[in-house]
Every structure is written in structure tokens, then in C-alpha cells.
Amino acid sequence: MxxxxxxxxxxxxxxxxxxxxxxxxxxxxxxxxxxxxxxxxxxxxxxxxxxxxxxxxxxxxxxxxxxxxxxxxxxxxxxxxxxxxxxxxxxxxxxxxxxxxxxxxxxxxxxxxxxxxxxxxxYFPWEDHRAGAPGFIAKSIAPKLKAWAKAAPSPALQRERWQRCAITFGLDDRDWNEELVLQRYELLWEASLIPEANHSRGREASVVPGKPMTADHRRILATGIARLRAKIKYRPVVFELMPAEFTLLQLQRSVEALAGRLVHKQNFRRLIEQQELVEETGAMAADTVGRPAKLFRFRHAVLAERAVAGTKLPLSRT
Amino acid sequence: MxxxxxxxxxxxxxxxxxxxxxxxxxxxxxxxxxxxxxxxxxxxxxxxxxxxxxxxxxxxxxxxxxxxxxxxxxxxxxxxxxxxxxxxxxxxxxxxxxxxxxxxxxxxxxxxxxxxxxxxxxYFPWEDHRAGAPGFIAKSIAPKLKAWAKAAPSPALQRERWQRCAITFGLDDRDWNEELVLQRYELLWEASLIPEANHSRGREASVVPGKPMTADHRRILATGIARLRAKIKYRPVVFELMPAEFTLLQLQRSVEALAGRLVHKQNFRRLIEQQELVEETGAMAADTVGRPAKLFRFRHAVLAERAVAGTKLPLSRT
DNA sequence: GCCATTTATACTCTCCGTGAGCATAAGATG
DNA sequence: CATCTTATGCTCACGGAGAGTATAAATGGC
Structure with a gap:
């Protein structure tokens, strides 16, 4: 320069x-x-x-x-x-x-x-924790990561590697942090468990489930997912993905789909409503099982009112 | 494409x-x-x-x-x-x-x-609120923004413009949000109060205080400040700016310098210590007024321990 | 040596956001 | 009518954060 x-x-x-x-x-x-x-x-x-x-x-x-x-x-x-x-x-x-x-x-x-x-x-099957942690994390990924950690040259490095694995994948009774999408992908890459990694050539048996992509596209996707998972917690961007009218459960399901984890239904509703993010359309959802739900629409006014201020979703780290 | x-x-x-x-x-x-x-x-x-x-x-x-x-x-x-x-x-x-x-x-x-x-x-004198909101915001900036808002073609647009001004600059008894650095700069630009804006040519009298920069460099700086102000709240990056050893007050002053606002001293210390971000060096600060303070150093281990997890500073939005 | 000043440090108290659970309502289906 | 499913209202307890009080330990001026 x-x-x-x-x-x-x-x-x-x-x-x-x-x-x-x-x-x-x-x-x-x-x-x-x-x-x-x-x-x-x-x-x-x-x-x-x-x-x-x-x-x-x-x-x-x-x-x-x-x-x-x-x-x-x-x-x-x-x-x-x-x-x-x-x-x-x-x-x-x-x-x-x-x-x-x-x-x-x-x-x-x-x-x-x-x-x-x-x-x-x-592309990221290990990222969907809506039905609990996928079984193959404990059964397949964790042992492979453990082997990779053990392969480090010194005991200190071995501990460090395993600590990283445990943190990013929520092992050893740690909490799962759904935002660490990119860190998890990079860890798997380093451990040669990703087909895209050159150094895993010829060892296709030892890779982790998940569809690969051209070049570094899957890494870019991981970046995007991580960014979106972080964003939905403080900006009303979920509504960009919703139809014009929706029920609160549909909204919740979308959030859960993105976050890859479930949220407490009542608390979700409380948060959405007390922030006045939505307004009732007056209509009710048709063709539904169970008690019909009110239909809501996004209050576009909040974009002007709060500008960049804040939206909260019950996805905070505990 | x-x-x-x-x-x-x-x-x-x-x-x-x-x-x-x-x-x-x-x-x-x-x-x-x-x-x-x-x-x-x-x-x-x-x-x-x-x-x-x-x-x-x-x-x-x-x-x-x-x-x-x-x-x-x-x-x-x-x-x-x-x-x-x-x-x-x-x-x-x-x-x-x-x-x-x-x-x-x-x-x-x-x-x-x-x-x-x-x-x-x-470059951004209006961003320093450590001694309260700078007087020229109320005296000089707010009236100019008001005039700009009034110049909008319709009453609805006038209200919208003013609402934006009030939110970003904390007017009308709103809270000051120190993270909106870029939004404030862009607002001033739109209102032709920034010398870099082409449409303020020949109207140098009506610009806001603050040193201009070449091309869009001041906008890039605003982006950087905003990013850093957001980052220090959840990542231990302040320590990159500190000397090897420092007192808690020095650390606090650095945070305040970046954030442009003061924090509660006792709560700051509580947060720093309970997160084990620092450790005592054993030495005390020399050449100081008042009671000498303990010297601390950053616990680099937290970078490994928490990886990307979390660091908190008492700068939350209320 | 005493006092004012400045900074460090320890506690306490209250408020509120949030997680979690209980209970009830309102539809559909057999 | 019993049951299933979803919607919706309410309560409770815990913990974090803001804010204030009190005390300790140094300095410098008189």
C-alpha cells in the first residue's frame, strides 16, 4: 500500500x-x-x-x-x-x-x-437442534473431533483443541450456541472432516454428514447463517421472510427454523406483543388444527419509530 | 451476473x-x-x-x-x-x-x-457525550435539523424526518444511543450539514462543527467507530488498546473514551471482575493522585476459554 | 499532625427482564 | 361427549443491572 x-x-x-x-x-x-x-x-x-x-x-x-x-x-x-x-x-x-x-x-x-x-x-445438518442435539454429533462428530484433538503434538495443544471443540459444539455439558456456525465449520475443516478441505482427499470415509459445495461457498453460507442468527435477535428482519399475514405460531416457527432451536411459546408471544412489532388483521387463520389463531401483520411503522434501535427475541444466551 | x-x-x-x-x-x-x-x-x-x-x-x-x-x-x-x-x-x-x-x-x-x-x-465532535451532550447539539445542530425536516414536501414527510433526527440524536427527551454513529453522519449528510456533501457547496456557513475528510473517508471512520462501540460490549477487544498493565480506572476511561459516555464505576468493576477478564499483577500503580490502585493485566486465557462467547460491559441500552 | 481532596473498594437495595410452568379457552374429530 | 391440538392469560422465582452508601488509602497544603 x-x-x-x-x-x-x-x-x-x-x-x-x-x-x-x-x-x-x-x-x-x-x-x-x-x-x-x-x-x-x-x-x-x-x-x-x-x-x-x-x-x-x-x-x-x-x-x-x-x-x-x-x-x-x-x-x-x-x-x-x-x-x-x-x-x-x-x-x-x-x-x-x-x-x-x-x-x-x-x-x-x-x-x-x-x-x-x-x-x-x-449443508449443515449439525446446526438443526430443534429436536434436541442431532444424535450423530455425539455418535460421530464428537469422537472424530476427540481424535483430532488427541493428534495435537503436545498435551497443552491437545487440551486447547478439545476445549475449542467442546465450546463450539456444546460438548461436555456446555450450552449449544447457535451463533457459532462459522466457527464450527472452520473447526471441522481444520480437523479434515469436510470434503472441501484439500487435506481430506482420499479420506472420504472420515467426513461428517452434510452436502458439500463448490470452492468456499459452504463457508460463505456458514457466514450468512451466523449473521442471520445473530441479526434476528435485535432487528425485525424475520418479517422479511414472512407472508403478509401470519399467526404468531408461524412467526415462531420461522424464528426457530433460522435459529435451529426451540423457544418458549408464551414468552415468545409476550416479547413480540409487548414490543408492538405486529398488529392484528382482524381475521383468523383458516384450515387449521386446534383453536384458530389470530392473524397478524408486521407493523411497518416500527422501522421508522425505532430506526435501528432494538427488537428482542427470546434467544438470549444463558 | x-x-x-x-x-x-x-x-x-x-x-x-x-x-x-x-x-x-x-x-x-x-x-x-x-x-x-x-x-x-x-x-x-x-x-x-x-x-x-x-x-x-x-x-x-x-x-x-x-x-x-x-x-x-x-x-x-x-x-x-x-x-x-x-x-x-x-x-x-x-x-x-x-x-x-x-x-x-x-x-x-x-x-x-x-x-x-x-x-x-x-471529526465527530457531536459523538463525545462524556461530559453530557455537547451544547452545540441543542444550540446548533438541532435547529438546523429541524429546518431540514420542515423543508420536506409534505407534513407526513416532515414528521418522518424529524422523528429520524430525534431518534438518532436523542432529541425530544430520547436516550442517546452511542452506536448510531453512521446513522447520524448520514443524516447530517442528507441535511447538507456536512462539507463533504456536494450539495452543500457554497453554503459553508451552514455546516456542523467537525473536521472534514477526503472523499468518503469520514463515512468510513463513522462505520469503524460504530462497529467498535458495538464490539466492546460483547468482546474483550478493549484490551488490545491497553498497555500490558493498567488500573481498572484506566480501563474504564478507555471504554468511556470509545463509547463516548460515562459508566458507573462500581458496576464497571463488578462486571470486569466477575467475568475474570483480568488478573492482578501484584504491583500497585505509581505516580498517582489519591489512593493507589492495583495493577491488572488481561487474562489472555479468556480468549481460549470463551472463544467467541461473551464479554459484557455496562453500556446496555435502557 | 490535621484536614481536604482524590481515588479505590466493599456492600446493599431495588427494579425488571426472562425463563419456566400452570391453567383455561376454543376450535376439530371421532 | 371425550380427546386432541393449538391459542392465550397469568404467576412466580431468579438473576442481572442500575444506582446509591460507606469506608479505606493515598496525596498535598496549612
Whole structure:
């Protein structure tokens, strides 16, 4: 880097790169969180950034709308990668990849596109704790992690590795922290339990369940899931994923789908209502089992009232 | 964007860009939060990304260490900009700017460099509420914002604008939220109260106090301050800014310097100690007024123990 | 040496948010 | 009508956080 602030655009050939966008587009249907994928579910939608657009967000929105025929509700930048070793070949034109998180409603997606939806727990089965911790964590993942920890060169490093495993996966009676999606993925990668890791070549038997993805797309997805799980706790972004009218249980199911854990029903309702996030439509839910529920809609006014202030969901760490 | 995930590096001439890094480097000395600046304090350190480095972080660290002669404690990506209108001239080689937040210790900076430190409240005087809300907010900023709100075309829009002003600046008896740094800056920009805004040309009399910066550097700084103010509440990053040994009051003063608000001393100590973030060195502070305080050091073990879990500071929103 | 001043440090008290559980209501189904 | 399922109202106990009181330990001025 040079010190001059203004003349940063010295068009030296060594600095020319291409800019790529990668999108984590999320929707929720019937309690299943989905992401948009291409290439048979093996990659996230991505491609070169067109500088005909005014900004990155504009480019992303335009592209998604062309794909789905519907505007993107919420967009947020995730991370920018420029690692040299990323593109595979060594000294080819370098590429900067800018990843985004976008929220939309699945039911509005048009037909006839290559893109389609995949459940995000297909890629991260260990992240779904709605029915308790998945059995294979204790049965399969934990022992493999233990073996990896034991393989460390010194006893101190062995303890350190295992402590990391225990913290991120909630082992040894620790609490499960649903926000550590990326840390868990990176840990599994380091332990060579992820097919994408080069150093797990030829050892396909010893990998963990979960569908792999092209390049580092699954890592980007992990980043997106982690960001979203954190975000729903203090911003009213869940509503971007809901239909115009919904019951409180449907809302709760969506939150639980994203968080990968269950919440206390009464407390959930108390929180939603006391924050005045929703208002009754007057109508009741039809075609339902059990007592019919009131229908609610999101009070869009809260976006102006509270601006960036706060929304709370009963997902706090204990 | 195309749909193919792999062949993203079509070296079409229209997609070639240059990658720039912009850094918000923070240090705290004697209760003053400083940022590294160049060009007489009118710009953040920035320059083209050298692809000889393995990653963006590596490049940033190498550069900062060359500048300051000291390793960078904590580094975090802030945001990536690729707005077309950003570089000023229209169709020149496009540039992607990747901004970073970095924490370091000011006293370790080498001599003889162009870079030097500037107090960050020079650029954002309205952000320092340690001695209560600065008087010029009520005297100068609020009336100008009110005028701007009144200039909206419809009564509804006028109310909306004013509500936004009141929320972000804590007017009308609202609480001051120190995290809304970026929102406040953007609001002032929209209201043409910021010299950097093109539409305030020739109206220099009606701008708000605070030193301007080149291009959108002050906006990037606002992003960094906001991120840091949020971060110190749940991650032990303050310690990256502290000397090896410090008293609890010094620690508190640093937190207050960053947050721009005071905290309750006893509660602060209770929180720090019950979380076992620090340990006594055994020594006492010398050359001090009043009763001497114990010296503490950061317990680096917490980084391993809690990994990403949690650190709390008494800065919660009430 | 005494006092004012400044900082350090120990306790206490109250309020409220939150987790958790109990109880009841209102539909559908057989 | 019994049962199942979901909706909805209410209570209770615990713990964390804000705020205040009290005391200890140093300095400097007179």
C-alpha cells in the first residue's frame, strides 16, 4: 500500500482484478430455511459484478429480481475475500469476491430458472437442534473431533483443541450456541472432516454428514447463517421472510427454523406483543388444527419509530 | 451476473477493477481515542492492494507494521464499496475499496512516518457525550435539523424526518444511543450539514462543527467507530488498546473514551471482575493522585476459554 | 499532625427482564 | 361427549443491572 490517499487508482497491471458477487439468499417455507442454489445445489448464485450498476447492492438486487421476478426484501453485505489461493489456479487474474446476505419470500420465485431452493440444513445438518442435539454429533462428530484433538503434538495443544471443540459444539455439558456456525465449520475443516478441505482427499470415509459445495461457498453460507442468527435477535428482519399475514405460531416457527432451536411459546408471544412489532388483521387463520389463531401483520411503522434501535427475541444466551 | 459459479473470472475488460484498502486504525491514549491519518489529518491511510500477499488481512497487517513498527492487535473487515460515483471521475478504472478496522497501541508507533494520530472526536465532535451532550447539539445542530425536516414536501414527510433526527440524536427527551454513529453522519449528510456533501457547496456557513475528510473517508471512520462501540460490549477487544498493565480506572476511561459516555464505576468493576477478564499483577500503580490502585493485566486465557462467547460491559441500552 | 481532596473498594437495595410452568379457552374429530 | 391440538392469560422465582452508601488509602497544603 502507498501512502497517498487520492491517487489510489494507479492502473498498474499487477493490481487489476475482477469483482465477483456471491449471494446467500434465504427464504423460509413451512419451518424450513432454504437458500437459493445453482448447479444442482452445489453452489451459491454468483458471477462477475457489472459496473453498469451504481453500487454493489443495486447490482445484486437487479440480478436477484431478474432471477426470481420479485424484489429482494433485505440485503446486507457479508464479507469480501481476496485470498490468492482462492481461485484455484495460481497467477490468473485475481478476483475479489464480495458476498451478500439477502432475505426474500420463497413463494414468489418465478419458474423456469436454473436457480432453485435447497434446505440449508442439508449443508449443515449439525446446526438443526430443534429436536434436541442431532444424535450423530455425539455418535460421530464428537469422537472424530476427540481424535483430532488427541493428534495435537503436545498435551497443552491437545487440551486447547478439545476445549475449542467442546465450546463450539456444546460438548461436555456446555450450552449449544447457535451463533457459532462459522466457527464450527472452520473447526471441522481444520480437523479434515469436510470434503472441501484439500487435506481430506482420499479420506472420504472420515467426513461428517452434510452436502458439500463448490470452492468456499459452504463457508460463505456458514457466514450468512451466523449473521442471520445473530441479526434476528435485535432487528425485525424475520418479517422479511414472512407472508403478509401470519399467526404468531408461524412467526415462531420461522424464528426457530433460522435459529435451529426451540423457544418458549408464551414468552415468545409476550416479547413480540409487548414490543408492538405486529398488529392484528382482524381475521383468523383458516384450515387449521386446534383453536384458530389470530392473524397478524408486521407493523411497518416500527422501522421508522425505532430506526435501528432494538427488537428482542427470546434467544438470549444463558 | 452470470449463473455459472466457477467461471467467474471472465477477463472481460469491463470487469477489471483495482482493489484499494482503507484502514481505520484506532488507539487510545489518556482517555483520547485516536485514529491514524495521513495528509495532515484529512484522510485515512489507504492504497492499492498488493496481490503479493496471501490475503487482505495479511496485506493490511504488513502495511501497518511497516508504518508503525508494531504488529496490529485486532483486525476486522468493515465494508466494501464499489459505487461508481465514488472516485470522482466517471469512467476511469473502477475501484473496489475494502475498509478495515484495526486496533493497536499508540505508544508503540515509530517515528519519521507521514502518518500520525488524530483524535477521532475532532471529526465527530457531536459523538463525545462524556461530559453530557455537547451544547452545540441543542444550540446548533438541532435547529438546523429541524429546518431540514420542515423543508420536506409534505407534513407526513416532515414528521418522518424529524422523528429520524430525534431518534438518532436523542432529541425530544430520547436516550442517546452511542452506536448510531453512521446513522447520524448520514443524516447530517442528507441535511447538507456536512462539507463533504456536494450539495452543500457554497453554503459553508451552514455546516456542523467537525473536521472534514477526503472523499468518503469520514463515512468510513463513522462505520469503524460504530462497529467498535458495538464490539466492546460483547468482546474483550478493549484490551488490545491497553498497555500490558493498567488500573481498572484506566480501563474504564478507555471504554468511556470509545463509547463516548460515562459508566458507573462500581458496576464497571463488578462486571470486569466477575467475568475474570483480568488478573492482578501484584504491583500497585505509581505516580498517582489519591489512593493507589492495583495493577491488572488481561487474562489472555479468556480468549481460549470463551472463544467467541461473551464479554459484557455496562453500556446496555435502557 | 490535621484536614481536604482524590481515588479505590466493599456492600446493599431495588427494579425488571426472562425463563419456566400452570391453567383455561376454543376450535376439530371421532 | 371425550380427546386432541393449538391459542392465550397469568404467576412466580431468579438473576442481572442500575444506582446509591460507606469506608479505606493515598496525596498535598496549612
Amino acid at each position: 502507498a501512502r497517498s490517499p487520492q491517487k489510489s487508482s494507479t492502473p498498474a497491471s499487477g493490481n487489476a482484478v475482477t469483482a465477483d458477487l456471491v449471494a446467500v439468499l434465504v427464504a423460509v417455507t413451512d419451518g424450513t430455511p432454504d437458500i437459493m442454489t445453482i448447479a444442482g445445489g452445489s453452489a451459491l448464485p454468483s458471477g462477475p459484478f457489472e459496473f453498469t450498476h451504481r453500487s454493489l447492492q443495486t447490482a445484486l438486487r437487479a440480478w436477484v429480481e431478474a432471477q426470481t421476478g420479485h424484489p429482494l426484501g433485505y440485503v446486507e453485505q457479508l464479507y469480501t475475500f481476496a485470498d490468492r489461493g482462492r481461485s484455484g489456479d495460481a497467477r490468473s487474474p485475481h478476483s475479489v469476491s464480495i458476498s451478500y446476505l439477502g432475505l426474500t419470500r420463497e413463494d414468489e420465485v418465478g419458474e423456469g430458472f436454473e436457480a432453485h431452493w435447497s434446505g440449508w440444513y442439508d | 452470470a449463473r455459472s459459479p466457477q467461471k467467474s473470472s471472465t477477463p472481460a475488460s469491463g470487469n477489471a477493477v483495482t482493489a484499494d484498502l482503507v484502514a481505520v486504525l484506532v488507539a487510545v491514549t489518556d482517555g483520547t481515542p485516536d485514529i491514524m491519518t495521513i495528509a495532515g489529518g484529512s484522510a485515512l491511510p489507504s492504497g492499492p492492494f498488493e496481490f503479493t500477499h496471501r490475503s487482505l488481512q495479511t496485506a493490511l497487517r504488513a502495511w501497518v507494521e511497516a508504518q508503525t513498527g508494531h504488529p496490529l492487535g485486532y483486525v476486522e473487515q468493515l465494508y466494501t464499496f464499489a459505487d461508481r460515483g465514488r472516485s470522482g471521475d466517471a469512467r476511469s478504472p473502477h475501484s473496489v475499496s475494502i475498509s478495515y478496522l484495526g486496533l493497536t497501541r499508540e505508544d508503540e508507533v515509530g517515528e519519521g512516518f507521514e502518518a500520525h494520530w488524530s483524535g477521532w472526536y475532532d
